[in-house]
Amino acid sequence: MTWDWAFAFEIFPRILQGVGVTIGATFSAFAISLTLGLVLTLLRRSSFKPLSLTIAGIIEFIRVTPPLVQLFFVYFAFDMGPFLTGAIVLGVHYSTYVSEVYRSGINSVPKSQWEASRALNFSPVQTWRKVVLPQAIPPIIPMLGNYLIILFKETPLLMGIYVTEMMMIARSIGAETYRFLEPITIVGFIFLVLSYPCALFIRYLERKSGQIPGSAEKGVKA
Amino acid sequence: MFTNIDTFLPYILGGLTTTVQAFLFGAVLAYSIAIVAGLARTSRLAIVRGVATVFVELFRGTSLLVQMFFFAFAFPALMPFTMSTFIAGGLALGLNYGAYASEVVRGAVLAVPKGQKEAAISLNMSKFQTMRRVVLPQAFRLMLPGLGNNAIELLKGTSLVYFISLADMTFNANILRSSNTSLVSQVEIYTYLLLVYFVLALPLVFLTRWLEKRASKGVSTA
Numbered sequence: 001m002t003w004d005w006a007f008a009f010e011i012f013p014r015i016l017q018g019v020g021v022t023i024g025a026t027f028s029a030f031a032i033s034l035t036l037g038l039v040l041t042l043l044r045r046s047s048f049k050p051l052s053l054t055i056a057g058i059i060e061f062i063r064v065t066p067p068l069v070q071l072f073f074v075y076f077a078f079d080m081g082p083f084l085t086g087a088i089v090l091g092v093h094y095s096t097y098v099s100e101v102y103r104s105g106i107n108s109v110p111k112s113q114w115e116a117s118r119a120l121n122f123s124p125v126q127t128w129r130k131v132v133l134p135q136a137i138p139p140i141i142p143m144l145g146n147y148l149i150i151l152f153k154e155t156p157l158l159m160g161i162y163v164t165e166m167m168m169i170a171r172s173i174g175a176e177t178y179r180f181l182e183p184i185t186i187v188g189f190i191f192l193v194l195s196y197p198c199a200l201f202i203r204y205l206e207r208k209s210g211q212i213p214g215s216a217e218k219g220v221k222a
Numbered sequence: 223m224f225t226n227i228d229t230f231l232p233y234i235l236g237g238l239t240t241t242v243q244a245f246l247f248g249a250v251l252a253y254s255i256a257i258v259a260g261l262a263r264t265s266r267l268a269i270v271r272g273v274a275t276v277f278v279e280l281f282r283g284t285s286l287l288v289q290m291f292f293f294a295f296a297f298p299a300l301m302p303f304t305m306s307t308f309i310a311g312g313l314a315l316g317l318n319y320g321a322y323a324s325e326v327v328r329g330a331v332l333a334v335p336k337g338q339k340e341a342a343i344s345l346n347m348s349k350f351q352t353m354r355r356v357v358l359p360q361a362f363r364l365m366l367p368g369l370g371n372n373a374i375e376l377l378k379g380t381s382l383v384y385f386i387s388l389a390d391m392t393f394n395a396n397i398l399r400s401s402n403t404s405l406v407s408q409v410e411i412y413t414y415l416l417l418v419y420f421v422l423a424l425p426l427v428f429l430t431r432w433l434e435k436r437a438s439k440g441v442s443t444a
Contacts, residue, residue, distance in 0.1 A: 002300075064374055064423035065416045066381035069392055073412035076399065156287040160385070167287060180295035188284040188292065196283045 008182040011173050015186050018166035019194075025087050025165065026152045032091025033151070034144070037098030041106065042128075044099070063096040068157050075161040086158040094151050101143045105136035139209055145202040149195050156187075166190060223406055224413070231414050233398055237391035238418075244312055244380040244390060249373060251316025252323055256369070259320065260327025274324075281321035287382055290314035294386040311383040319376045326368035330361040363437050370430030377423055391415060 043055045062070070070093060075085045109132050117127040156167035170183035262274035281289065293310035334357050342352040384392040395415045399408055 060427065061416075061420055064378070064427055065419045066378040066392070068381045068384065069395075069412060069415050069419060072392075072396070072399075073409070073416060076408040076412065077405070153285040156285045157382070159287075167285075167291070171291070174295060179299075180291065181299055184288060184292045184296045188288045191285050191288060192280070192283040196279065199283070 003185075004179070004182060007177075007179060008186060011183055012186055014173065015166055015169050015183060015190070018164060018169045019190060021083070021163060022152070022155045022165045025083065025090070025155050025158060025163065026148070028087035029090035029094065029155075030148050030151055032088060033093075033095035033098045033147070036092060036095035038102055040095060040099040041102040044103070045106075059096045059099060062093055067093045067154065068160055071157060071161050082158070082161045082163045085161055086155075086163050090151060090154060090157075094147055094154075098144065098147055101140050101147070102136070104143075105140040106132060108139065109135045142202050142206040142209065145198070145205070149198050149202070152195055153191060224410055226402075226407060226410060227414070230398060230402075230407075230411055231418075234391050234395050234411070234415055234418060237389055237394040240308075240383070240388055240390040240393075241380050241422075244308070244315060244383050244388070245377050247308075247312035248315030248319060248376050248380065251312065252318075252320035252372070252376060253369065255316060255320030256323030256327050256372075259324035260331065263324065263328045264331050278321045278324055281318050282325075286314065286318045286379055287385060289318055290382055290386055307383075307386050307388055311386055311388055315376060315379055315383075319372055319379065322375070323369055323372045326365050326372065327361070330365035330368070331357060333364055334360045367430055367434040367437055370426065370433050374423055374426045374430065377419070377426065381419070391418060 040055060040059060044052050044059070046052045046055075067090060071086065071089045074080070074089050075082065078085070080088070113131055113135065114127065117131045122131065155165055158165055159168035159171065162168070166187045170180075170187045173183040174180040259274045259278055262270050263278065265271050265274075290311055293305075293314045294307050297310065298304055338356050338360065339352060342356045347355065380390060381392045383390050384396065387393070392415065395411050398411050402408070402411065
């Protein structure tokens with residue numbers, strides 16, 4: 001079997017129809033992981049030990065079990081639509097990674113900043129909102145961007161719970177026509193074309209802002 | 223609830239061998255590739271660097287599941303020989319995580335201070351000696367935590383072989399689910415599956431923690 005250009009051009013628009021779902025799922029999941037990630041980070045820093053240990057345990061469990069199995073679990077345990085399930089599960093899964101990123105950002109804020117806010121009689125909420133977070137977030141933006149790209153490349157998993165994203169469409173084309181080469185290559189090509197420029201942009205941001213200490217060891221896929 | 227453990231758990235564990243085999247196959251391939259590609263990316267020869275960069279970006283830029291489908295369904299059509307789905311799945315896992323791990327290797331080699339290399343040159347060491355006696359021993363220590371994290375990711379990734387019909391634990395759990403369709407049994411099946419993956423990952427988690435601790439201990443970073 002060789003590459004068939006006519007067939008490739010014929011199916012390209014059909015696969016492209018799935019790109020909206022893929023990107024939609026990516027951004028919904030990313031929004032969830034950004035929000036939940038911050039909540040997890042803050043809870044984990046709680047001085048009430050049972051709470052912070054429980055949160056640390058939950059984070060560890062979600063982090064080291066396969067997202068695919070988590071998808072199946074939630075899909076069959078709760079009565080939610082496939083897209084919603086997919087966005088929530090991927091969002092929650094990556095919130096555990098994102099919380100690690102927030103943590104490194106918060107840890108890189110000098111201790112004197114905390115002491116200064118205390119001296120100025122700031123409340124804890126004011127300290128976080130006006131002093132710590134505004135300094136902790138900007139340096140970690142490139143790393144958060146990295147996780148957006150990783151999340152994007154994880155979305156084909158959603159075909160496991162019947163979300164009609166690009167890979168699902170490619171597989172059904174393959175099943176109908178017995179030609180897998182073109183549809184799968186096209187999906188890979190679309191992933192590469194969309195993710196590579198973003199990755200280059202993020203590397204540029206990283207170089208501009210300079211790496212923050214301790215950031216490299218956690219982000220495996222950074 | 224959780225009353226069928228004696229029938230469900232052994233059935234899920236029937237796929238343990240496949241999961242572990244896929245993990246080991248993937249890990250051996252991934253780490254071999256990581257060392258070669260990581261070192262090639264720090265090479266002074268532009269061709270070597272170029273080839274390695276294209277390989278790494280290609281496998282990092284497209285999704286793991288897309289690659290797995292490619293090796294399982296599209297690749298055999300292109301090649302004159304046939305390849306078992308196990309080899310296809312292992313290849314996809316090894317190449318994908320190898321590309322990610324090569325970044326860890328590259329980062330570690332680049333993190334060895336320049337003065338070390340200069341000192342080796344001034345001692346009249348050959349390039350090979352410099353690599354073997356000065357750069358690699360120091361870089362190895364730096365890359366271990368990253369490679370440990372990578373192993374955890376790889377273990378999670380093995381669940382994707384379910385899509386290419388390899389009878390791993392996820393695959394077996396889905397067979398069980400299709401014959402036990404009550405909500406309670408579905409939740410039960412996937413709970414066991416998650417727990418088994420967690421137990422499998424725990425040693426890797428502790429190993430990584432230990433390596434992280436060791437990597438930062440007793441070494442001058444100046």
